[in-house]
Amino acid sequence: MIPRYSRSQMTAIWDPQTKFRIWFEIEAHACDALAELGVIPKESAANIWAKAKDVTFDVERIDAIEREVKHDVIAFLTHLGEFIGPDSRFVHQGMTSSDVLDTCFNVQLVRAADLLIEDTKALLKALKRRAFEHKMTPTIGRSHGIHAEPTTFGLKLAQAYAEFDRCLARLEAAREEVRTCAISGAVGTFAQIDPRVEEHVAKAMGLKVEPVSTQVIPRDRHAMYFTTLGVVASSIERLATEIRHLQRSEVLEAEEFFSEGQKGSSAMPHKRNPVLTENLTGLARLVRGMALPAMENVALWHERDISHSSVERMIGPDATVTLDFALARLTGVIDKLLVYPENMQKNLDRLGGLVHSQRVLLALTQKGVSREDAYRLVQRNAMPVWRGQGDFLTLLKADPEVSKAMTPAELEEKFDLGFHLKHVDTIFRRVFGAN
Amino acid sequence: MIPRYSRSQMTAIWDPQTKFRIWFEIEAHACDALAELGVIPKESAANIWAKAKDVTFDVERIDAIEREVKHDVIAFLTHLGEFIGPDSRFVHQGMTSSDVLDTCFNVQLVRAADLLIEDTKALLKALKRRAFEHKMTPTIGRSHGIHAEPTTFGLKLAQAYAEFDRCLARLEAAREEVRTCAISGAVGTFAQIDPRVEEHVAKAMGLKVEPVSTQVIPRDRHAMYFTTLGVVASSIERLATEIRHLQRSEVLEAEEFFSEGQKGSSAMPHKRNPVLTENLTGLARLVRGMALPAMENVALWHERDISHSSVERMIGPDATVTLDFALARLTGVIDKLLVYPENMQKNLDRLGGLVHSQRVLLALTQKGVSREDAYRLVQRNAMPVWRGQGDFLTLLKADPEVSKAMTPAELEEKFDLGFHLKHVDTIFRRVFGAN
């Protein structure tokens, strides 16, 4: 988590103040439930809320206590006691540190997921707007980096929309994976605390109860969460890579937005680098790499060991902050992307009509020319075009053997872009619905 | 994919014969749709089915053709033509190789998911049976590998059940991710083929249409599939690690089944190695490692490049075959696991009752002893026990200062295992439902 690649809303989730706030809420809600069950006095539960609900915790003070007692939750409770007074003895009763730590971590991950979901929706909105804007902007489709057949720039963006729409569903599933609360004691048996406390706190914090915990919430949930982030990052890389390709000097069909004031733009007008999407490519690598330790965290020993903790202290903030930043950056890139339809057309035309050779070949055979002959005819007109000697349609029209099979009008029809775009509507309906 | 770690049902899915069978079905269903649309004669479509639906393809012959034409789909179509005769010119009309390849790969992955889902259900059944068998078998719960508080062996298995129940849902979601069909042509525009052909084939093959493809089906779907397999593998590692721990010479609370006939068992009766679960640990590493290239496969260039292909040729079979084998092996291990309740009890007792020290401490304070004094009292009786000098309960009863606060009966009550097991029913209900 480095400032350069962070946004404040997400970093706030991982702020110590936020963490202590969540800890307090878990403890206070637990007190409510304990009071309801008659374990502690109702006035004490009320007093705990009253005394601390508007408090700003002194993070440095808590850190100082932790250095002494070497225990983060005890340090917090000690500090909390300074606000609450005698009733603080009712706080954390029958609970174990992990009850607070694990439930808090899940609250943070759920909130992080909420932001990532919001980010993705913003990205989808930008993709949709630009997709409709360029729904019928013809561009060459490429397989293997080689010109294949025409498509539209809108279709490229519709594909990205459909992909991030899947990512949205995945993020929602990932959010649901970690949306659990555990207040179940040292090995998860509820020996010291009634399961109804867990139920109450879960509800109050917007979580479900963890059906069976073992001091800790099982880490397969978190593995699923972080691998999902890795997949979303990979989709970011895909779209970023597309833009990097489109911005190459030789292609130049689109460019990241470049503000007029940006230094050096005019003396070297060609030197506009796709630095944002290159950056996104790197960020995707980072998020993807964090999926691995998350998966290795699953196999804790027996009821729990604490090896997952150092991993999560790092990847919890790092993966969510980086992905949030990346999604927002990508949204900005899409939103302001400079699109050059004329260059798309120029590239479409640059092979002198050869992208239509397949259609001509097929048409010839449909006119009764044998496959071998059709192939020979296409070939002898394609080769000069490839060597830069003429235009494919012109040469075909001038070829007497071709002319015997097809009229000029029939040939021209085979060079019609409309042929390739006739199902764009269908695809858009599939992706964006009936609107 | 090595025979040692393979099961035939799963390897059959990846058999060339199966692949060619699926290719044929895709092509033949497409012919039906083309015939319905009037593009090709209905009799030809019917004839294609009639001539090839019961054929065993000659894999070696297809390979030989491929070596010549350097194209796998063309090689297959050539061979198919040998069965079908003149009508074979209607096969594959307007289609592109990827239409066949990608749709087939997804069919294979869906079938593989079906087996993995079945495997997981079998594992769940075994876990449930053993969990109920040992629902009330007391055992020590361990955090950090250190004795913490009592739990039951059934709870351990209930946790595993809940975890694999989540894995089941994840596998079902992964199956749904890849359950799509694309027959959309060179860059996905349906230029040469009507989208209704795709719809027909999808339905016939048990798939959904891919809303927008670009010659290829987008690989974020497959990334999600293979990372899910990685997470399931990690859960396998967790349970395997638990059993490896339980089988350690010093612990010996459970053992992998060891057939009487197995060599060397009696002269070195202690030397029963948990080789199956160690093996599962290694297999988990393998499946997890395959999640990475799957994620790197997402960012294909433009409408497609073919870098994903070599990756999928390897991890497609390897990940599914290995995970299938691992799930089945784990089911066998659980099913026949030798469980030693008496050793569990022995381990529970081995620290002379010190696992109850927390409860005694709490009880003393509840009896009005100050926290400092209670701590001192527990401490002075715990230390001799720790040094092997006596039993905790006996020493506490003999301590006059303790006796002032608690009667022998009250002390004994604090050593009652029932205290720890009182909510087992609740947890089982959460995990297994009301039954």
Next chain:
Amino acid sequence: MIPRYSRSQMTAIWDPQTKFRIWFEIEAHACDALAELGVIPKESAANIWAKAKDVTFDVERIDAIEREVKHDVIAFLTHLGEFIGPDSRFVHQGMTSSDVLDTCFNVQLVRAADLLIEDTKALLKALKRRAFEHKMTPTIGRSHGIHAEPTTFGLKLAQAYAEFDRCLARLEAAREEVRTCAISGAVGTFAQIDPRVEEHVAKAMGLKVEPVSTQVIPRDRHAMYFTTLGVVASSIERLATEIRHLQRSEVLEAEEFFSEGQKGSSAMPHKRNPVLTENLTGLARLVRGMALPAMENVALWHERDISHSSVERMIGPDATVTLDFALARLTGVIDKLLVYPENMQKNLDRLGGLVHSQRVLLALTQKGVSREDAYRLVQRNAMPVWRGQGDFLTLLKADPEVSKAMTPAELEEKFDLGFHLKHVDTIFRRVFGAN
């Protein structure tokens, strides 16, 4: 390890026959040492060699025995006994299975490294030849995919040469990492066997003794081996990516060799796909992914557990076979790469000389023009060029304000490619030495 991406020399190393041959050699050399130490009769040791040194082992028979005794080394020894007769009782004396298995695995890895080293040398040879061939072939250097300054195609290849020269050194270091032999017994104490046996076998098999083993050879060695393969694979990906870029329709500065006979080449002459380098990109992902389980294999429990075994059964062959295939394929690609200097020149020229704008700017300031003015002058002549309205040099010459500072000859000098190529010799000397 799939036939499509395998070469026979490497797969032979992993053939069961080869493995059994190495096992035999280890056992027979150990017998020599044991005979020398007087533990077994010298005639028996001689007889063991005599009876089995030319034998072809019956792999199916060994497999059948293994299915019965469930132990691979015992199965082999049983089969070996069928050849050797009574003296077979002296074979394997005081040894443990891992002594044979681990030493054999290292022999295989060393031989695999030998092939990979040979492969890399062949690649270096091809790179060097093509680098000198194109030492002075000008081409545009690109940063961020955007035209930057001129370089030469030879320099690109010299960079690749230097990179694979480092890979060569790394492979040699990796070979050295695993070049050890352990014959040290059940926990590595040599309780049942004299360390001199290990020394003898090590020497005979071309290995060093493992200073301290614990039944197994420590797996940090293998982790280093497989991560090195991952780094080499990444370098393959870099060069493959370069070629894929150069072959793009809009760039077309180089192409993978395309044999005249290859189907479809002439009717769609533009549709030559860089399928070999795309394939290499995928293979690189596979090899890289195998570095992870290799690193997870390091932390075996206590003196050994067997979790590494399943991992190595798969990645041992897969990583080496795949990398061998990839290196050879890349060598072929480089060797026969079609290079188009005229297209390189065309791309160099395509921005109308704008790549020289920096030099002009600098020259103007050196002529005493203020930085602000120089920038303004360059800018006002660059912008029309960028919009396709003219050639940069022509416009500069026609600009009166520029003319005041620089003569036409001085301007022309700034457009001289030679300026950029003057240190090519120096760099080549650094990379290829004095020749």
Next chain:
Amino acid sequence: MIPRYSRSQMTAIWDPQTKFRIWFEIEAHACDALAELGVIPKESAANIWAKAKDVTFDVERIDAIEREVKHDVIAFLTHLGEFIGPDSRFVHQGMTSSDVLDTCFNVQLVRAADLLIEDTKALLKALKRRAFEHKMTPTIGRSHGIHAEPTTFGLKLAQAYAEFDRCLARLEAAREEVRTCAISGAVGTFAQIDPRVEEHVAKAMGLKVEPVSTQVIPRDRHAMYFTTLGVVASSIERLATEIRHLQRSEVLEAEEFFSEGQKGSSAMPHKRNPVLTENLTGLARLVRGMALPAMENVALWHERDISHSSVERMIGPDATVTLDFALARLTGVIDKLLVYPENMQKNLDRLGGLVHSQRVLLALTQKGVSREDAYRLVQRNAMPVWRGQGDFLTLLKADPEVSKAMTPAELEEKFDLGFHLKHVDTIFRRVFGAN
């Protein structure tokens, strides 16, 4: 990089102040070389040193400038100019930003490697001391977590020593990998700057020249660096896992040091958790995970793209800081490890002598008993021992059939630990040398 897992010496390397200091040195040394070559005035070069060599850079001011000009190196140079005055126009002449950035990054990585090497030497020292201390402390060797044969605790540590000695060599090789300097301009052709400047700066900064760079230093070097860190981390995990196992309640052969004052130690004397080594296990996962993005960074596009940058901004500090912390923590753990030889002996004895069954079996056959009979005899005495009914040696002595073959003294000899320890000296000599 989070404070909890950081040490100041390593974080200082990644401090902005340090970075700017290195940038300055690179620029100033380059000026010296340029002055020597007559490109800039010697007095100016001298003045640049004089004015800025003792300066503390104002990081916030540089950041503020960067926000404006959106370029980190220009921001720095602007700030530098504020100290140097007019001569600042000679700074950075003919250089490109990457010349400074990449060379600086390598300087930082070299310094980081120096610390890691120092850390490893400290760890080796601790391991050696403890290994000699426990050279002859008998303990049970375990394969598969099951008792196998005796070894010594010193041998365990000698193994770790040998492993980290290899890690030391690997770190030294990794340091050498990245010890290069590039000052070669926009695409590495030295068009604007003489290669002798690079040579001078390299020497002055303790680096070698990069033989061929392409604006950037090739990232295969860094991939090798970070994967090496991943392997070292895996070795840390191995030793940490060993200690976690030894500290388990049922084993308790060693414990992490636990200061008397640490809360809660006496009331629950058994609850000393191996939290440091568990933490190390998690840190190892983190460092290992960073090897992947480092390998993905290798395949930059053409002469460079900037996707590596975001990755390195994170893993540069994170991997080195985390590994430095982990090595130091492990050294502390080893240094102060509480070792319990009496518990080792107790565990050795806990299977009633069954660990010697193999030796007895062998001895019987050497006495002329057939293998089948020997096996039967051992078996019938081993089984009762396994069931807790007696001691193996006693039972063997009492077995008349055994007595016929072996005297009590002969039997006792087979239970002698000395047999297993006779080659400890040899192994120590191999690992630690002749001393």
